[in-house]
Amino acid sequence: xxxxxxxxxxxxxxxxxxxxxxxxxxxxxxxxxxxxxxxxxxxxxxxxxxxxxxxxxxxxxxxxxxxxxxxxxxxxxxxxxxxxxxxxxxxxxxxxxxxxxxxxxxxxxxxxxxxxxxxxxxxxxxxxxxxxxxxxxxxxxxxxxxxxxxxxxxxxxxxxxxxxxxxxxxxxxxxxxxxxxxxxxxxxxxxxxxxxxxxxxxxxxxxxxxxxxxxxxxxxxxxxxxxxxxxxxxxxxxxxxxxxxxxxxxxxxxxxxxxxxxxxxxxxxxxxxxxxxxxxxxxxxxxxxxxxxxxxxxxxxxxxxxxxxxxxxxxxxxxxxxxxxxxxxxxxxxxxxxxxxxxxxxxxxxxxxxxxxxxxxxxxxxxxxxxxxxxxxxxxxxxxxxxxxxxxxxxxxxxxxxxxxxxxxxxxxxxxxxxxxxxxxxxxxxxxxxxxxxxxxxxxxxxxxxxxxxxxxxxxxxxxxxxxxxxxx
Numbered sequence: 518x519x520x521x522x523x524x525x526x527x528x529x530x531x532x533x534x535x536x537x538x539x540x541x542x543x544x545x546x547x548x549x550x551x552x553x554x555x556x557x558x559x560x561x562x563x564x565x566x567x568x569x570x571x572x573x574x575x576x577x578x579x580x581x582x583x584x585x586x587x588x589x590x591x592x593x594x595x596x597x598x599x600x601x602x603x604x605x606x607x608x609x610x611x612x613x614x615x616x617x618x619x620x621x622x623x624x625x626x627x628x629x630x631x632x633x634x635x636x637x638x639x640x641x642x643x644x645x646x647x648x649x650x651x652x653x654x655x656x657x658x659x660x661x662x663x664x665x666x667x668x669x670x671x672x673x674x675x676x677x678x679x680x681x682x683x684x685x686x687x688x689x690x691x692x693x694x695x696x697x698x699x700x701x702x703x704x705x706x707x708x709x710x711x712x713x714x715x716x717x718x719x720x721x722x723x724x725x726x727x728x729x730x731x732x733x734x735x736x737x738x739x740x741x742x743x744x745x746x747x748x749x750x751x752x753x754x755x756x757x758x759x760x761x762x763x764x765x766x767x768x769x770x771x772x773x774x775x776x777x778x779x780x781x782x783x784x785x786x787x788x789x790x791x792x793x794x795x796x797x798x799x800x801x802x803x804x805x806x807x808x809x810x811x812x813x814x815x816x817x818x819x820x821x822x823x824x825x826x827x828x829x830x831x832x833x834x835x836x837x838x839x840x841x842x843x844x845x846x847x848x849x850x851x852x853x854x855x856x857x858x859x860x861x862x863x864x865x866x867x868x869x870x871x872x873x874x875x876x877x878x879x880x881x882x883x884x885x886x887x888x889x890x891x892x893x894x895x896x897x898x899x900x901x902x903x904x905x906x907x908x909x910x911x912x913x914x915x916x917x918x919x920x921x922x923x924x925x926x927x928x929x930x931x932x933x934x935x936x937x938x939x940x941x942x943x944x945x946x947x948x949x950x951x952x953x954x955x956x957x958x959x960x961x962x963x964x965x966x967x968x969x970x971x972x973x974x975x976x977x978x979x980x981x982x983x984x985x986x987x988x989x990x
Contacts, residue, residue: 734772
């Protein structure tokens with residue numbers, strides 16, 4: 518029997534994911550352990566430095582499964598908290614590994630659009646220094662803003678450097694798929710428990726509870742379209758993938774994130790328009806097969822509910838349908854929704870402060886005072902739940918223009934590129950992920966939270982590098 522050919526990089530990724538994952542689980546169950554932290558991070562850092570692609574794969578898996586407990590886990594020395602996250606340590610290992618490869622002669626050619634991102638990062642450094650020295654703003658907030666906009670955007674260059682062959686690209690997509698499959702466990706737990714694990718970190722403005730945390734819902738939305746596109750371009754009838762799509766769809770709906778629903782509908786329509794006539798036919802076939810599966814599933818659930826009206830399943834089904842209906846209906850009455858009202862209040866207050874210096878912005882580390890009746894608070898401008906506005910208000914029109922030019926340049930380059938069906942599969946998959954982000958960014962602090970932002974920068978890196986990859990080798 519032929520033994521499976523597992524690369525050293527895949528084995529390295531497994532080792533990093535297992536050791537760091539064990540640390541995260543132990544931290545959740547028994548609390549922070551210094552010995553385990555040192556062992557896990559040393560192994561993770563070393564392997565990531567020797568095999569940078571292993572570190573990248575591990576980061577994808579660990580973020581998709583453990584989200585904030587991997588990307589935002591701090592540690593203490595005495596009573597002092599240090600915000601050096603496991604994500605940062607693995608990322609540092611990857612960057613050192615890339616530097617080592619560069620010094621030994623491996624080069625990539627930067628394009629004009631790559632330099633644009635470097636300019637944006639440099640502007641963030643200037644704003645950070647200026648804000649804490651001249652404006653005397655909150656240094657920790659200013660540093661956090663710099664870190665999210667400048668440091669985590671390095672994932673763009675990490676992808677640009679590490680994903681250079683067809684095999685690299687396939688491994689990246691397969692890793693993302695594995696992460697998506699792992700999240701199925703969270704959907705099942707949410708259904709059985711009546712509430713999604715870690716969903717309490719994003720409370721609802723309406724009644725009800727999520728069966729899946731918002732972050733996991735986002736990751737589901739990101740992985741969903743590449744799988745649908747795989748079915749279209751490969752013309753496969755893999756039943757397992759159809760089941761996955763059904764479960765993921767339940768998860769995204771159960772996350773109760775309305776902007777994700779809107780983004781997914783918009784991307785679906787855009788893909789349908791962009792696909793050729795032949796591929797549209799394949800998409801309609803997929804919809805028909807998927808609809809049949811959904812009808813059967815709904816019929817079974819309704820039968821069980823009717824036959825056992827007092828069961829937990831019956832009450833749970835009624836609660837879920839009620840909450841989903843309420844969330845969907847709230848889209849038609851935005852003015853009456855608490856979350857939309859809060860956003861409107863904060864955005865207006867931030868804009869009033871921004872008007873004093875629209876060209877250069879208000880700086881980083883700033884807060885804005887909001888007041889409405891009995892509600893009074895100081896809100897961090899980086900956390901106004903709209904990343905476009907957060908960049909614009911903090912950094913001004915010049916820096917925002919640089920950011921927008923970079924994003925548009927990367928997207929335009931991919932849209933204009935052409936190739937065979939294999940290339941189009943990757944092209945539309947990447948564009949769907951970027952599209953979900955671009956539509957969703959005005960509704961949450963996507964670029965101000967590392968567990969949300971890193972896949973945005975990775976997807977832009979893929980968009981930039983795809984036209985340079987020879988998929989026929």
